[in-house]
Amino acid sequence: MPGNQKWNENVPVLVAIAAATVTPKGESAKTAAYDTGAAAMALVLQVHALGLATPQMGGFDRDVFRAAFSIHDDIQLIAMLAIGYFDDASQLDEALHEREAAPRARKPLGETSFEGAWNKAFE
Ligand SMILES: Cc1cc2nc3c(=O)[nH]c(=O)nc-3n(C[C@H](O)[C@H](O)[C@H](O)COP(=O)(O)O)c2cc1C
Structure with missing residues (x-):
């Protein structure tokens, strides 16, 4: 989204956080949001432990992202994480x-x- 672009233009890594909402057996994955959020939090904590910064974003164009990376409809695109270095604000x-x-x-x-x-x- 435009508001996020100006602080993301120099970020070396952008990570998409996505949840598989259907199990391999074809059933609804009822803990998908919990599992994915927990995994994202573990990533955020590890990034911070390494001394890097990782702001999180809900504001991105999911339709454009889905099309660009050929992501199936049963994958829920939740958030983006920018991973970068702290610098002078x-x-x-x-x-x-x-x-x-x-x-x-x-x-x-x-x-x-x-x-x-x-x-x-x-x-
Ligand atoms: C799930 C989630 C989505 C967010 N989405 C945005 C966003 O789209 N744009 C934004 O500027 N900040 C967003 N934020 C807030 C920032 O990532 C950040 O947490 C906030 O600026 C507070 O900064 P701090 O972590 O340095 O305290 C989001 C935070 C979370 C947890």
């Missing part, structure tokens, strides 16, 4: 630099973990 344009330099905030646990019913915050 001041080289970024103003908006990207501001975002990169901003303090990181995390949602409170109760916004993502529920108890008893969906949206009932876990405390």
Whole structure:
């Protein structure tokens, strides 16, 4: 997507994270999202352990990517990972630099973990 292109133009490696939604027996792979997310997280942790950076992106053109790499319909294209080297953030344009330099905030646990019913915050 255009917003992602400007910070990806010098990235040496782009990895597509894709889930096989059908098992070899032709059944629905019910844990596909979990399996693929876990594998992606392991990759992200290893990349960081090696001292490299790996921002993740949901914003890419899945139809173009699917056609370019002949990817079957039962493969769900989930995200892209850019893998590259940390560098001086001041080289970024103003908006990207501001975002990169901003303090990181995390949602409170109760916004993502529920108890008893969906949206009932876990405390
Ligand atoms: C699944 C996923 C998809 C994302 N998609 C985008 C994206 O398309 N464009 C973008 O600029 N940031 C996206 N982000 C956010 C960045 O990858 C990054 O996590 C965020 O800028 C926070 O940076 P930090 O990891 O340095 O704290 C996404 C994050 C995740 C986990």
